[in-house]
Amino acid sequence: MKILTALVFIISFGAKANYLEDNLRRENWNGVEVVWLEDDSYPIYDVSVYFSAGGYTDAKGKYGETQLAFDLLSTGTTRYKQKEILNTLEFYGASYQASVTHEFSSYNVSGLVKDAVPTMKMVCHMFRNATYPNRELKKSVKRIKTGLRNLPSNHGSLASRIFRQASLENTGYENPVGGTLKSLGRISSGDLKKKIGFFNDEVKKRIYIKGPKEMKSLKAVFTNDCKWGSGKTVVDTPKATKKERKGSANTVYLAVVPKANQAQIRIGNFMTAEEASRDYELRDFTSQYLGGGFTSRLMQEIRVARGLTYTIGSYASEQNNYGRKGISTFTKNETLVETLSAVKEVLEKSFKEINDEHFQMAKRYAKGSYLFGLESTSAFLSNLIYFDHVGRSYDEIYKFPELINGLTKDMVKKKAKELFNP
Amino acid sequence: MKLIWIAAILTLFGCATKDVENKKDKNELIHFDVKERELDNGLKVMVVENHKLPLVSYYTYFDVGGKFETPGITGSSHFLEHMMFKGAKKYPEGEFDKMVEGSGGKNNAYTTSDMTVYYESLPSEHIKKIIDVEADRMQNLALNPKSFASEKNVVLEERKMRYENSDRGKIYFSMMQNMFENTPYGIPVIGKIEDIKNVTRDQVFEYFKTFYAPNNAFIVIVGDVDADEVLDEVESRFGDIPKNKNLKEQKKEIFEKNGGFDFKGKYNGRHVKLHGDTKDPIFMLGFKGVKVGPRDAYVLDILSSMLGQGDSSFLSEQYVLARKPLLSNVYAANYTLLESGVFFVGGQLLKGSSLERVKNSLYSKIKNGCKNSLTQRQLQKVKNQYLVSYLSNLDTNQGIAKFIGDRQAFYGDYNFYKKEMDTYESIELEEVKTACEKYLNRKDSIFFSIWNKHKKQ
Numbered sequence: 001m002k003i004l005t006a007l008v009f010i011i012s013f014g015a016k017a018n019y020l021e022d023n024l025r026r027e028n029w030n031g032v033e034v035v036w037l038e039d040d041s042y043p044i045y046d047v048s049v050y051f052s053a054g055g056y057t058d059a060k061g062k063y064g065e066t067q068l069a070f071d072l073l074s075t076g077t078t079r080y081k082q083k084e085i086l087n088t089l090e091f092y093g094a095s096y097q098a099s100v101t102h103e104f105s106s107y108n109v110s111g112l113v114k115d116a117v118p119t120m121k122m123v124c125h126m127f128r129n130a131t132y133p134n135r136e137l138k139k140s141v142k143r144i145k146t147g148l149r150n151l152p153s154n155h156g157s158l159a160s161r162i163f164r165q166a167s168l169e170n171t172g173y174e175n176p177v178g179g180t181l182k183s184l185g186r187i188s189s190g191d192l193k194k195k196i197g198f199f200n201d202e203v204k205k206r207i208y209i210k211g212p213k214e215m216k217s218l219k220a221v222f223t224n225d226c227k228w229g230s231g232k233t234v235v236d237t238p239k240a241t242k243k244e245r246k247g248s249a250n251t252v253y254l255a256v257v258p259k260a261n262q263a264q265i266r267i268g269n270f271m272t273a274e275e276a277s278r279d280y281e282l283r284d285f286t287s288q289y290l291g292g293g294f295t296s297r298l299m300q301e302i303r304v305a306r307g308l309t310y311t312i313g314s315y316a317s318e319q320n321n322y323g324r325k326g327i328s329t330f331t332k333n334e335t336l337v338e339t340l341s342a343v344k345e346v347l348e349k350s351f352k353e354i355n356d357e358h359f360q361m362a363k364r365y366a367k368g369s370y371l372f373g374l375e376s377t378s379a380f381l382s383n384l385i386y387f388d389h390v391g392r393s394y395d396e397i398y399k400f401p402e403l404i405n406g407l408t409k410d411m412v413k414k415k416a417k418e419l420f421n422p
Numbered sequence: 423m424k425l426i427w428i429a430a431i432l433t434l435f436g437c438a439t440k441d442v443e444n445k446k447d448k449n450e451l452i453h454f455d456v457k458e459r460e461l462d463n464g465l466k467v468m469v470v471e472n473h474k475l476p477l478v479s480y481y482t483y484f485d486v487g488g489k490f491e492t493p494g495i496t497g498s499s500h501f502l503e504h505m506m507f508k509g510a511k512k513y514p515e516g517e518f519d520k521m522v523e524g525s526g527g528k529n530n531a532y533t534t535s536d537m538t539v540y541y542e543s544l545p546s547e548h549i550k551k552i553i554d555v556e557a558d559r560m561q562n563l564a565l566n567p568k569s570f571a572s573e574k575n576v577v578l579e580e581r582k583m584r585y586e587n588s589d590r591g592k593i594y595f596s597m598m599q600n601m602f603e604n605t606p607y608g609i610p611v612i613g614k615i616e617d618i619k620n621v622t623r624d625q626v627f628e629y630f631k632t633f634y635a636p637n638n639a640f641i642v643i644v645g646d647v648d649a650d651e652v653l654d655e656v657e658s659r660f661g662d663i664p665k666n667k668n669l670k671e672q673k674k675e676i677f678e679k680n681g682g683f684d685f686k687g688k689y690n691g692r693h694v695k696l697h698g699d700t701k702d703p704i705f706m707l708g709f710k711g712v713k714v715g716p717r718d719a720y721v722l723d724i725l726s727s728m729l730g731q732g733d734s735s736f737l738s739e740q741y742v743l744a745r746k747p748l749l750s751n752v753y754a755a756n757y758t759l760l761e762s763g764v765f766f767v768g769g770q771l772l773k774g775s776s777l778e779r780v781k782n783s784l785y786s787k788i789k790n791g792c793k794n795s796l797t798q799r800q801l802q803k804v805k806n807q808y809l810v811s812y813l814s815n816l817d818t819n820q821g822i823a824k825f826i827g828d829r830q831a832f833y834g835d836y837n838f839y840k841k842e843m844d845t846y847e848s849i850e851l852e853e854v855k856t857a858c859e860k861y862l863n864r865k866d867s868i869f870f871s872i873w874n875k876h877k878k879q
């Protein structure tokens with residue numbers, strides 16, 4: 001298996017053996033593919049169930065449906081009330097949480113190995129028998145709306161929400177998977193039952209496990225309690241394209257928060273499916289070179305040299321059919337214009353020239369930070385889920401340092417201009 | 423492999439299934455083979471070998487934080503933390519970050535009222551270099567005047583981001599100031615705006631010389647290294663740095679000047695109202711707590727979890743999941759510091775809920791809940807949750823180094839986790855109820871709220 005080799009290679013180019021290679025295996029449980037990282041370091045486990053469908057399946061005007069269907073599984077079943085479910089799961093010390101994107105979803109459970117079977121039995125019971133009582137649904141929606149109503153009390157979150165909405169306008173991805181103040185009120189208990197039924201019976205799944213040998217006993221639970229078999233449905237989402245976008249790339253949105261003494265700044269745009277699907281290593285590296293660490297160009301100029309902000313970062317991230325690229329920072333109101341000019345200056349300079357020392361250092365940083373993102377086994381599992389979703393071979397982990405080594409300054413200059421041209 | 427993980431599946435903190443009898447002692451669950459050395463200058467070093475991956479994490483703890491700051495220099499511990507990345511004699515400005523990030527590593531730091539902690543994680547082949555860099559900045563910090571001025575702006579922006587433009591930041595800031603009024607813990611770690619602007623290089627340098635001495639620090643290194651070699655290397659690089667012989671007296675003098683740690687604020691359930699942006703009030707209810715160490719500190723940890731950790735906790739059931747909920751979220755925490763502590767409950771109201779009603783009902787519900795609603799099963803649930811939390815933090819070198827370092831910093835013994843786990847396990851329901859009765863009283867509390875309908879101060 002190449003994972004081991006990959007990590008070794010990434011870290012120190014020929015260092016020592018790594019336990020991951022010997023312990024990563026694939027199995028088939030009742031038609032569901034299982035990726036299992038055997039790890040007996042501690043008597044704890046992580047289980048993630050990947051579903052090949054996400055928030056994009058929400059009915060029109062009922063955005064947030066998928067997220068609610070997962071989040072409210074514990075509000076009641078045909079056999080148990082909410083209180084009984086919560087008491088049982090929390091008594092085991094278990095954590096359970098859904099993660100929903102437009103393209104895919106996952107349900108993640110962790111806890112003590114000795115309690116894995118009863119915990120997962122309860123989780124399966126919830127999936128198969130959730131009733132989504134109306135009262136609980138109303139209460140939950142009210143709670144979520146409280147969070148949305150009060151976004152202005154967190155200026156950073158408010159700016160990010162507005163930027164998300166504006167940058168993805170007319171791409172098909174503009175509606176947040178968590179729903180909106182309007183859409184959440186339209187979702188009924190029946191909608192949620194139908195939705196979870198769809199995920200149970202139709203959507204293709206994959207199970208990722210980290211834990212010791214005892215985790216094998218979950219096979220019977222997934223087969224007999226969850227009754228998950230070979231779901232076939234993979235929900236295709238639309239490919240974001242340039243022509244679907246109506247707004248100008250240079251639109252400025254101003255959200256006024258009275259008395260705020262600091263301006264939050266978000267600059268960027270969405271990426272088309274075509275942009276998102278190619279050159280991922282070059283794209284990752286370029287955004288990291290510009291704003292991915294303390295030695296990045298933006299951090300060095302905007303924070304270190306000019307003291308205009310506490311932090312600044314750039315990113316370019318993607319799913320299968322769309323992505324987003326952007327720069328995020330903040331500064332005092334008085335230096336807003338100066339900061340924007342300085343950011344523009346750094347970007348334009350990077351389109352023309354790249355200092356060799358900075359470039360080589362950024363390469364070393366990119367390779368190292370990639371590795372640290374895999375150090376914890378749960379983070380490693382998350383990476384595998386993502387790789388499988390975007391159809392990237394695990395071998396790419398192995399190839400990453402090589403790919404980074406192959407990048408040239410000209411390639412980065414060109415990509416920087418393509419991604420971050422003001 | 424010298425980092426021994428004995429992964430027995432144990433009865434520790436109770437059992438939910440049968441398969442737990444005949445298992446080994448709970449202390450075998452976590453075991454670190456720590457090699458340690460104390461240098462002549464007082465610097466203590468702990469090393470754990472972990473050869474799972476060719477990586478290493480390096481933590482340095484300094485026994486200095488906001489509580490050591492006197493009027494006029496508030497925020498100096500935190501500001502110094504920033505300046506520690508701005509160059510020293512051998513490795514001038516920028517070299518530290520270049521060295522760490524250029525070797526594929528990462529680094530950061532944080533400051534609390536009690537301590538300042540620096541950490542780096544990088545490929546283990548660079549361990550000697552990082553030891554050299556750390557030794558350089560411990561003894562030869564540059565405090566370059568230009569960077570000194572520029573970094574003040576950075577800290578002021580951080581202050582705005584964390585506290586001035588965030589309602590949750592504002593209310594927490596106020597809670598700490600009021601609960602610990604006229605004590606060293608009432609000093610804001612980020613500093614007062616005027617002090618950040620006016621503090622001089624000489625003042626910060628003096629602060630550095632006093633507190634960044636080897637006898638006021640310890641180092642934890644975890645990773646793919648040879649412990650003996652690393653200990654020798656640390657000794658060769660740090661061994662000549664002189665200790666601060668007057669450290670103990672200087673600390674004592676500062677604490678006396680700052681008024682000591684006994685609670686001196688105005689309590690009795692008074693209501694501190696803050697103006698904010700939130701449309702639905704956010705609140706915090708603070709009670710006088712206890713410092714790290716005494717049994718009551720552990721009991722209060724358990725109490726806070728039983729009251730407000732997780733959806734099935736007492737307060738969540740009463741206020742969030744109730745038939746007619748009043749709050750959108752609620753939590754409780756026991757924040758133990760080295761010399762004092764605060765127990766707090768916080769949350770946000772749902773639209774239409776009355777702030778006064780919530781405030782008044784909290785006192786009575788907590789009191790009655792402790793007396794009548796806390797059960798043995800809830801206690802066991804919390805103990806189970808703590809075990810998962812312990813184990814989940816040990817997946818990386820960084821997690822292990824912090825685990826060891828925190829015990830060393832708070833208890834003076836990196837091995838203290840064994841006693842800590844034993845203590846939690848031994849706590850009984852009656853003790854939790856008694857602690858609730860003893861500590862969670864209106865007369866020892868202050869209620870804080872922030873809302874766009876409160877008047878501007």
